[in-house]
Amino acid sequence: MSKSKPATQLKAETKTNTHKIIAKQDLASNIKQIQVLAPEIAQKAKAGQFVILRVHEDSERIPLTLVTWDNDGTITLIFQEVGYSTIELGKLTVGDEILNIAGPLGKPSEIKNYGKVAVVCGGVGTAAAYPIAKALKEAGSTVISIIGARNQQLLLLEEEMAKVSDEFFISTDDGSKGHKGFVSDVLKTLIDKNYGFATVYAIGPPIMMKVASDVTRPYKIKTIVSLNPIMVDGMGMCGACRVAVANQTKFACVDGPEFDAHQVDFKELMQRLKGYVPEEKSIIQHLNPLGGKCTCHQH
Ligand code: FES
Structure with a gap:
């Protein structure tokens, strides 16, 4: 003892x-x-x-x-x-x-040679997508990356993503760089050009992941998202990170964070994420009474 x-x-x-x-x-x-x-x-x-x-x-x-x-x-x-x-x-x-x-x-991504993979990411989701794109490339996949943000200044890891991609596309909401619009528009264009994606990774704000998965659903392209619900213990004990996937309750911290996008209940995920916004806003207001605009996609 x-x-x-x-x-x-x-x-x-x-x-x-x-x-x-x-x-x-x-x-x-x-x-x-x-x-x-x-x-x-x-x-x-x-x-x-x-x-x-x-x-x-x-x-x-x-x-x-x-x-x-x-x-x-x-x-x-x-x-x-x-x-x-x-x-x-x-x-x-x-x-x-x-x-x-x-x-x-969390569970590591399933890294292998998928053939042609699209890695679609937006905002700080690019930070999560980068190591996955890099590992996929090292495993022999052909990596087509599409990164997006609201404007050019908010684009992250451009050089790094370009380096690990066979083809690389940019989109900004305001058109300050690359395609004017959303990453999901670019994804749809490439699918319609017969890029023949075996798998799509979509990582970013929940609404972006939802729209990307709506784009791939009719084409039956396997689509993986990395979810970002509220987490507390990270060990599957507190239930804070619960998400509904294929009508079952899963914990993103131990069962994920990656899930089959076509099985995820995005509506519930987005509602749960909004739950803490009023409290966060009042704390930020308290810390910074002169204001300061939040740049995230959820507020
Ligand atoms: S963070 Fe507590 S169960 Fe996942």
Whole structure:
């Protein structure tokens, strides 16, 4: 039987588990990238997985997709400041430590040579799509990427996505770069041009994933989405991340985050995501009474 450890030793162990930020970059308005020391996660991470972090003792848990992980023991995370917790995270600078990071969590993506795959992504969903596109390419798939955002300034990881894609398309809502309109328009055009996609990955705001899956449904193209419901424990215990898939309750943190898009109840997902918006708005208003426009697609 193991003996309990003295308090001083426990404290020292907790200290070594903290995660120092070693690089930070502003990618766009309210969107930041951090590189964090997390060797135990970097060793095990696979495409499609995520982490849940807490900035300090009183913080909420923030689920974030793993964007990259490296042999030097670092992981890269990208987040949009949309609520109190992500604003707190955004205030940290190089040298600061994040209290704890749990992960890697969730089932990894099924990576193989699918033939021709479309990777369709929007907003910060591009951060989640990048490691998947990269892994698919390395597995021999032909990767056609379509990335989108509201405008040119909000496009993420353009160079990185282009590098791992056989063909690469951009769309912006306002037409400031690439196609004027939505990623789903480009997807539909390519399908109608007989691109012959075996699989489509769609990752982004729920409405974007819903529309992309509506585009592929009549063509019976296998479509995978990575869902981003509210998460708390990340271990299948709290039920916060429940989603309806094929009329069954699934937990995105342990059963997902990837699901068959054509089986997902997007209406319920979007309703549940809206549940916390009034509270978040009032906290943000309290923190920043002069205002400040939220750039996410859900408010
Ligand atoms: S986050 Fe609690 S069950 Fe998934």
